[in-house]
Amino acid sequence: MATVDGRSVTRRGLLDDLPSIGLVGRMADTEAVDAAYSAFFRAEFGNVTRAVYLVVHDRSAAEDLSQEAFAELLVRWDRIATYERPDAWVRRIAIRKAVRFARRERLRGWLTRWIEPPPRRPEAIDPDLVAAIRSLPPQQRAAVVLHYFEDRPLTEVATMLGCSHATAKVHVFKARRRLAELLGPAIAETDDVL
Amino acid sequence: MSSDPDLRARLQRLARDVDPDVEERLERTRVAARRGDRRSQLGLLLQTAAVAAVVLVVVVQIAGRPSGPASNEPPQLHGSWTATIASTDPSATGAGLVGPWTLGFPTTGVLDVDPPAGFSAPHTGYSFRQTGDAFRTDLLGESVCSGIPPGTYRLQLTGDELRFVLIDDVCRARALLLTSTPWMPVR
Numbered sequence: 425m426a427t428v429d430g431r432s433v434t435r436r437g438l439l440d441d442l443p444s445i446g447l448v449g450r451m452a453d454t455e456a457v458d459a460a461y462s463a464f465f466r467a468e469f470g471n472v473t474r475a476v477y478l479v480v481h482d483r484s485a486a487e488d489l490s491q492e493a494f495a496e497l498l499v500r501w502d503r504i505a506t507y508e509r510p511d512a513w514v515r516r517i518a519i520r521k522a523v524r525f526a527r528r529e530r531l532r533g534w535l536t537r538w539i540e541p542p543p544r545r546p547e548a549i550d551p552d553l554v555a556a557i558r559s560l561p562p563q564q565r566a567a568v569v570l571h572y573f574e575d576r577p578l579t580e581v582a583t584m585l586g587c588s589h590a591t592a593k594v595h596v597f598k599a600r601r602r603l604a605e606l607l608g609p610a611i612a613e614t615d616d617v618l
Numbered sequence: 619m620s621s622d623p624d625l626r627a628r629l630q631r632l633a634r635d636v637d638p639d640v641e642e643r644l645e646r647t648r649v650a651a652r653r654g655d656r657r658s659q660l661g662l663l664l665q666t667a668a669v670a671a672v673v674l675v676v677v678v679q680i681a682g683r684p685s686g687p688a689s690n691e692p693p694q695l696h697g698s699w700t701a702t703i704a705s706t707d708p709s710a711t712g713a714g715l716v717g718p719w720t721l722g723f724p725t726t727g728v729l730d731v732d733p734p735a736g737f738s739a740p741h742t743g744y745s746f747r748q749t750g751d752a753f754r755t756d757l758l759g760e761s762v763c764s765g766i767p768p769g770t771y772r773l774q775l776t777g778d779e780l781r782f783v784l785i786d787d788v789c790r791a792r793a794l795l796l797t798s799t800p801w802m803p804v805r
Contacts, residue, residue: 465644466747474633487638491647498651499658549635572622573629603625 442480455575459502465494472518477594478569479522479562481528481554488523493518496614519566524584526562556606563587568596622781693775695723695748698730698781699801713762713791714738720804723748729757740741747775757796763789771796780802 456530469490479488497504497514504510563585570581582592635677660684662803698720705716717734724730731741739761746755755770763769773780782796 462644466640469640469643470636473638475635477636478629478633483636483638486636487643491643491650494643494647495650495654497656537665542781550628550632553632556781568625569629572626575626575632582649600622600625607625 440484453479457505457608460505461498464510468514471496472515475515475569475574476518476522478557478573480520480525481558484530485525489521490518495519500517510594512580512584519570519584520586523562526565530562537618538573552607554605559606560602564595564599564602567592568599646797663715664746693751693773693780695746695773696725698804700804701778701795701796701799701801702762703734703798707794708799709790710794713794715791715795719795729755731757752785755792758789762791766792768794769796774782774801 464528472493473490476489477483480489493514496517497510504513507513536571557568560568566585567581570576570584571578576584578589578592578596581596582589585595586593587595640670641778658707678735678799699722700718702719703710703715704720705711710716717732717736719734720730720732722730727745727747729744729746731744739758741758742754742759742795743757744755746753748754753771753773754768755771759766759768766789769789769792770785771782772785774783775781779800781800784793784797787793788794
């Protein structure tokens with residue numbers, strides 16, 4: 425459950441402590457919920473956006489997609505805040521949005537490559553890595569980001585991608601093999617996934 | 619966990635380049651959530667209205683269906699029905715029909731007849747057949763309708779009342795018995 429200063433921040437929890445009838449109680453309740461959500465947002469938005477960026481490789485899109493996920497969280501905050509890991513919920517939503525976005529971008533790239541040049545993106549810090557990851561299918565990109573960047577076990581990767589453990593394992597394995605081909609032996613030939 | 623330190627390190631380095639303006643995004647998220655919430659409330663409202671409209675249409679259709687006296691469905695004869703023949707008609711009095719009658723329509727096709735106490739003629743072994751709303755019987759064929767072919771009637775069920783509408787019967791006593799008054803179910 426999300427907490428602020430060690431106290432429950434769900435609406436229900438606050439109603440137990442505050443006068444629940446009357447405008448004063450409701451305002452205090454709303455303010456506390458808002459404070460809790462804001463604290464959560466400040467703690468997690470950057471991390472989620474960075475993970476999303478590694479999937480879509482577009483900063484503006486990464487921020488927009490993360491914002492959409494956090495907006496969905498805010499609408500359901502009463503319920504999600506009671507979860508053990510609200511951060512996992514919002515991350516899952518954001519990553520799935522990122523995968524969908526990457527699929528659309530990939531498709532658009534294929535459809536328009538003959539009629540318009542690819543958009544120029546700001547030079548990334550590690551263009552080789554960006555190019556290598558961009559060559560992966562979106563699900564594999566997300567699997568790599570979750571497993572290597574966020575250091576999540578395959579079980580969590582599977583949950584976030586909405587696939588089976590075995591499928592997540594295959595995504596990570598194939599992605600790593602491809603990255604090894606493109607980036608060199610430093611990436612490759614470890615078998616911790618299998 | 620991962621034993622690809624190089625890949626992990628490069629990913630971390632790449633991600634560090636992303637540093638969103640969290641406060642600005644928080645404000646924009648609040649606005650987006652309010653808009654989304656309003657949209658979902660509007661969607662819910664529209665859904666509710668659509669469901670209400672469908673329910674209304676169904677109710678109107680059900681209410682508009684023909685009902686009452688002339689039901690199109692042929693009544694299924696079963697159980698026992700009773701009628702009391704009044705003494706106002708001299709023919710009824712002459713044939714000994716006056717009084718309460720009960721007719722049972724078992725699946726065997728043989729009428730179960732319970733005549734008034736004053737009716738002394740044979741009243742067992744008469745048959746009936748229902749086809750749709752058509753009803754054919756040789757009731758009283760061994761007494762007042764002796765030698766007369768079976769009569770044919772149309773069945774009409776109105777609420778609890780069963781009526782036999784004469785189609786063809788030359789036995790006046792049988793027609794009088796069946797058609798002079800509506801028959802009521804015996805409960």
